[in-house]
Amino acid sequence: MRFAGIDIGSRTIELVVVDEAGEIVCCLQADTGFDPMEEARKLTNGTDYDRIMATGYGRNLFEISFDAPTVTEIKAHARGARAYFPDARTVLDIGGQDSKAIRLFENGKVKKFEMNDRCAAGTGKFLEIMAKSLGFEIEDFGREALTAGKDLNISSMCTVFAESEVTSLIAKGESRQEIARGLHASVIRRAAGMINRVSSDGDIVFTGGVAKNPCMCTLLKEKLGRRIQVPDNPQFNGALGAALLVKE
Amino acid sequence: MSEEYRSMWTDLGLDLEAHDALLGVLGKAYQDIYLSQKDRPEGMGYFDFVMSEVHGLRIKELLDEKETGRKIIGSYCVFVPEEIVLAANATLVGLCSGADFAMEEVERLLPRNTCALIKSSFGFKLGKVCPYLESADMIVGENTCDGKKKAYESLNSLVENLYVMDLPQVKSDRGSSLLKAEYDRFRKAVEELTGVPITAESLKQAIRTVNAKRSAVHRLSSLRKADPAPISGLDALLVNQVFFYDNPARFTESVNKICDELENRIAEKKGVFPEKTPRILVSGCPQAVPNWKLPFIVETSGAVIVGEESCVGERGTRNLTDESGETVEEMINAIVDRYFQVDCAIFTPNPERLDHIQEMVAAYKSEGVIHYGLQFCQPYLMESMTVERALEEKHIPCLRVETDYSMEDAGQLKTRVEAFIEQLR
Numbered sequence: 001m002r003f004a005g006i007d008i009g010s011r012t013i014e015l016v017v018v019d020e021a022g023e024i025v026c027c028l029q030a031d032t033g034f035d036p037m038e039e040a041r042k043l044t045n046g047t048d049y050d051r052i053m054a055t056g057y058g059r060n061l062f063e064i065s066f067d068a069p070t071v072t073e074i075k076a077h078a079r080g081a082r083a084y085f086p087d088a089r090t091v092l093d094i095g096g097q098d099s100k101a102i103r104l105f106e107n108g109k110v111k112k113f114e115m116n117d118r119c120a121a122g123t124g125k126f127l128e129i130m131a132k133s134l135g136f137e138i139e140d141f142g143r144e145a146l147t148a149g150k151d152l153n154i155s156s157m158c159t160v161f162a163e164s165e166v167t168s169l170i171a172k173g174e175s176r177q178e179i180a181r182g183l184h185a186s187v188i189r190r191a192a193g194m195i196n197r198v199s200s201d202g203d204i205v206f207t208g209g210v211a212k213n214p215c216m217c218t219l220l221k222e223k224l225g226r227r228i229q230v231p232d233n234p235q236f237n238g239a240l241g242a243a244l245l246v247k248e
Numbered sequence: 249m250s251e252e253y254r255s256m257w258t259d260l261g262l263d264l265e266a267h268d269a270l271l272g273v274l275g276k277a278y279q280d281i282y283l284s285q286k287d288r289p290e291g292m293g294y295f296d297f298v299m300s301e302v303h304g305l306r307i308k309e310l311l312d313e314k315e316t317g318r319k320i321i322g323s324y325c326v327f328v329p330e331e332i333v334l335a336a337n338a339t340l341v342g343l344c345s346g347a348d349f350a351m352e353e354v355e356r357l358l359p360r361n362t363c364a365l366i367k368s369s370f371g372f373k374l375g376k377v378c379p380y381l382e383s384a385d386m387i388v389g390e391n392t393c394d395g396k397k398k399a400y401e402s403l404n405s406l407v408e409n410l411y412v413m414d415l416p417q418v419k420s421d422r423g424s425s426l427l428k429a430e431y432d433r434f435r436k437a438v439e440e441l442t443g444v445p446i447t448a449e450s451l452k453q454a455i456r457t458v459n460a461k462r463s464a465v466h467r468l469s470s471l472r473k474a475d476p477a478p479i480s481g482l483d484a485l486l487v488n489q490v491f492f493y494d495n496p497a498r499f500t501e502s503v504n505k506i507c508d509e510l511e512n513r514i515a516e517k518k519g520v521f522p523e524k525t526p527r528i529l530v531s532g533c534p535q536a537v538p539n540w541k542l543p544f545i546v547e548t549s550g551a552v553i554v555g556e557e558s559c560v561g562e563r564g565t566r567n568l569t570d571e572s573g574e575t576v577e578e579m580i581n582a583i584v585d586r587y588f589q590v591d592c593a594i595f596t597p598n599p600e601r602l603d604h605i606q607e608m609v610a611a612y613k614s615e616g617v618i619h620y621g622l623q624f625c626q627p628y629l630m631e632s633m634t635v636e637r638a639l640e641e642k643h644i645p646c647l648r649v650e651t652d653y654s655m656e657d658a659g660q661l662k663t664r665v666e667a668f669i670e671q672l673r
Contacts, residue, residue, distance in 0.1 A: 057659060074667035098660070110671045112645075115664060 004049035005242025007076065008036050008058030011096030011124065012209070015043045016239040018247060022083065027236050032058070037065050053246035055238050057097070071245050073238055074102055074113050080241030081205040082108050084231035090199040092191060092220075093237070094210035096124045101194035114194040121157040122190035124210045129159055130183045133166050134176050142213035145180035152182035157190060181215065188219040195224065203227040207237035253304045256311065260383060263376040270349065270377045271303060274538055281544045285480055287520050289513070291506030292483050298490050302537070306493060307379040313339055314383070319442045322384035324369060325392060326564040326590060327415055329583050332435050334454035334496070337444040341380045342492025343369060343387065346536030348653045350375035357402050363625045364652040365536065366399045373406050380493075384409065386441055388434075391415050392594045393627050411437055417594055428584045435580065451579045452571065459568045461496050464503035469562060471510045472554050473612055476519020477527070478510040481553020482543045483520075488560050489537045521552045526672040527613055531557035531605050531635065532620035533628045534564075539653060542620055545662050551669045554612040557605050558620070563591060566604070593627035601631065602638045609644055615672045616645040618665070623652045645671055 002025065007014045010032060017026040026047060030039050036058045044052065044066075053069050054062035055076040063070045073093070077100070081091045091102040099122050103112045120126050131141040152174055156162040162183065169179050187210075195204065204226055210216055211234035221228045231237055257264060278299055298306070310320050319338040321328075324345060333340040348364065349371035357374075358367055372378035381387065389400035390413045404410045414430050416423030439445050468487060471478055487503060494502075513519065528551050530542065535558060543553050557563060569586040573579035591601040609617060617639055619632040632648045639646040647668040651657055 057663070060662075072663055072667040072670060074663075075670045110667065112640075113664075113667060115660065 001051070001247075002049040003243045003247040004044070004047065004052040005076070005239040005244070005246065006040060006044065006052060006054050006056075006062065007073070007236075007238035007242060008032065008040060008054060008056040008062055009096050009238075010057055010098075012235070013039050013043060013056075013058075014236050014239040015047060016236050016243045017047060017049050018240070018243045020247070022244055022247065024240065027233060027239075029235070037061055040066070051246050053242040055242040069246065071242055073098075074100060074110060074115075076238045076241035076245065077207055078102050078104055078108065078110050078241065079244050080237035080239075081207055081231065083240060083244060085203070085205050085229050087203075088205045088229070089202050090195065091205045091207060092195055093208040094122070094124060094187075094191065094206075094216070095208040095238075099123050099191060099194065099208075099210075101191070101198045103198040112198050114197050116190070116194070120159050122187050124208070126159050126162070126187060127183070127210065127213070129163060130166060130180070133163050134170070134180055136176070136180065141180060142184065142215035144177050145184050145215040146218060148175060148177035148181040150178055150181070151185045152178045154179070154182040154186045157186060162186070181219075184213070184215045184219055188216065188223050191220065192223045201226065203229055205229050205231070207231060207234045209235040211235075253308070256308060257303075257379060260307075260379050261376060262379060262382065266350075266375050267303070267377045270347075270375075274347075275300075277538055277540070281540050282482065282486070285482065285520070285547075287518075288483060289479055289506055289509050291502065291509045292486075294502045294505070295483070295486050295490055298494060299486070299537075302493060303379050307383060309495065310339065310341070310380075310383050314385075319385040320380075320383050321386045321388060321438070321441075322380055323388045323390075324396070325388075325390045326559045327390050327392070327587055327592070328388045328413065329431060329434070329587060330458045330496075331451065331454045331569060331583050332431065332438055332446065332580075334457055335446040335451040336435070336438040336442045337450075338385075338438060338442050341384070342536070343381050343384070344372040344378040344537070345369040346539040346653070347371075349377060358399060361624045362395055362399070363533075363622045365534065365622060365625075366395050368536075368653065370399070370403065370406075373403070381407075386411050386437070388413055392592060393625070395624070395626075415594070416588075417596060419588070419595055419600075424584060424588050427588050428581070431580060431584055431587075446576055448574060448576050448579070451576055452573075455569045455571055455579060455583070457496050459571065460500045461491065461503075462565045462568055464500045464507070465491065465565045467507045468503055468510070469555065469612075471507055471514065474514045474519070475527070475613065476517065476523045476525065477521055477552045477554060478513040478519055479506070480520045480547055481528075481530070481556075482540060482547055485535060485540070485543055485553070485556060485560070488556060488565070489535070491565070492560075493537075521547075526551040526669050527554045527615050528552070528669075528672075529555045529557060529605070529608055529612060529614040529617045530561075530620050531608075531617050532632065533622045533625050534559035534561075535620070536560060541651065541653070541655070541658070542618070542649065542661070542665075545658065545665050546618065546669075549662060549666045549669055551665075551672070554614050555608050557601075557608055559592070562604070562608065563601075566590075593631045598631065602635060605635060606638070606642065606644075609639075616647065616668060618668065619646060619648045621648065621650045623650050
């Protein structure tokens with residue numbers, strides 16, 4: 001038997017298939033686009049699995065279109081993080097449009113969670129827009145930011161206001177790298193606040209596409225003084241969690 | 249809708265076009281949220297009828313009462329004592345404050361970061377769509393939170409009959425003296441309005457009427473302890489909402505009738521959701537008609553709400569007024585004693601509320617608490633932190649949500665609520 005998990009996020013869709021031992025046999029990713037169900041259909045059509053579970057903001061649509069069970073992103077990320085780090089007690093997930101901090105019981109059950117509010121502040125989308133306004137590719141954004149010696153303070157968390165703040169800093173001739181680092185630091189401040197509300201010590205498993213950004217990992221470690229663990233391919237963590245949950 | 253209602257609404261000064269739009273939205277929401285529920289108690293038919301006529305027949309009844317010389321008093325708060333109103337030959341009604349309306353006009357008078365409930369009360373006035381407000385001979389504002397206090401200063405320029413009641417904020421002897429003085433002043437104002445002096449006899453009868461109404465709701469609450477739950481949280485909330493609108497005696501009778509039916513359901517182990525469905529207590533800000541957003545999300549996500557620690561719920565109806573007084577003075581004192589126990593978040597400190605939440609969790613066998621906070625409602629949002637801490641110490645899961653009347657965050661809210669329910673399973 002093969003078990004699939006599909007994470008339909010605001011930016012991307014991930015599909016992970018595991019075998020009966022829970023080993024990953026396939027990972028696929030596509031842009032969500034404007035027709036998420038069509039994209040989901042394309043991903044699942046070429047893939048061999050027996051059962052599937054959906055998570056992410058598009059899970060309810062998927063449930064109707066594909067008659068599949070669903071699970072929230074919170075539980076899926078908690079489960080996925082445990083696959084790599086069996087003792088994980090704190091999970092931070094930063095995705096395209098939301099971010100969440102999750103505290104787990106020793107047995108892996110969710111104890112408590114915090115999520116960001118309505119807007120894109122403190123999410124992958126925020127970093128994406130800021131990278132663009134500074135003329136960086138999103139893949140290089142974190143690495144470039146890390147080359148800065150200091151971070152310029154960005155006071156606004158609102159994507160729209162932060163963008164104009166960035167524009168005025170550029171006009172003042174400030175270094176792009178330092179501005180970039182400042183932007184990362186502002187996302188980290190918000191993430192740290194969420195983590196502190198759910199847990200005060202121990203390692204943190206960092207998941208979601210934003211965990212691939214090295215500057216985020218470095219600043220998070222500096223800010224909290226706690227070890228940060230990132231699974232391989234952190235953007236697949238939610239889909240992996242869903243695949244493992246449908247297996248179980 | 250009959251022509252009779254249309255001329256009635258026109259006479260009241262309503263904006264018919266806007267009002268039609270409001271009723272259209274309300275009717276659709278009621279259909280989608282209420283009538284789509286499965287296995288509802290038959291007795292809910294009465295409340296469906298009340299809701300379908302909430303701006304029609306009920307308003308006509310109130311206007312008929314006015315024809316006979318009775319006065320109508322509108323209120324926004326559970327601190328306005330219905331006993332005093334009834335004893336002076338007046339009827340108390342809750343005023344509309346549960347939906348966004350005419351928001352652009354509202355924001356000319358109130359800051360954007362004012363809670364949805366206050367904005368809504370202005371919206372219904374400015375949009376000319378609340379027949380209760382327009383029928384009222386007196387509108388009572390009360391000094392609870394800062395938002396309401398200051399908003400009444402503006403409301404005073406929009407209506408001619410605003411009466412502002414001061415309220416204590418500390419549970420001390422001085423606080424209770426203030427409440428007593430304010431209820432005495434209110435009594436005189438009501439007597440002056442109606443021209444009917446309150447007598448020991450009329451006040452006793454009024455206390456009995458209101459107590460009977462509360463007792464019926466207490467009976468309903470206690471039946472919600474059963475598993476499977478015999479009634480949905482949505483339906484029970486509706487009963488608590490109609491508490492503020494309906495004729496008291498008829499309301500009491502209808503609630504008791506539902507309770508008879510629920511007792512039979514419980515004996516047959518019949519419920520609206522399967523046995524062992526996760527049970528949730530909602531605690532926090534009031535949910536006025538037609539604010540059914542949170543319970544709808546909760547009960548379509550696999551859990552059932554078994555109690556409301558809220559003004560529209562147990563905080564508002566807890567405790568009866570002592571009926572043993574013989575003189576008006578004794579009975580007014582009993583009324584003061586009863587209302588002074590209301591554990592509204594405007595009081596500081598307010599430890600009783602924490603106790604009550606925990607008592608309710610135990611009584612209704614609830615597995616978790618959702619703290620419902622309206623955005624910008626400082627008193628309840630502040631208390632949500634202490635509530636969460638107190639519950640966590642007792643290992644009772646708690647989810648704090650902060651929202652308003654718009655549907656723009658419904659998706660995020662649903663994810664949070666679903667994750668919370670997963671946590672309880």
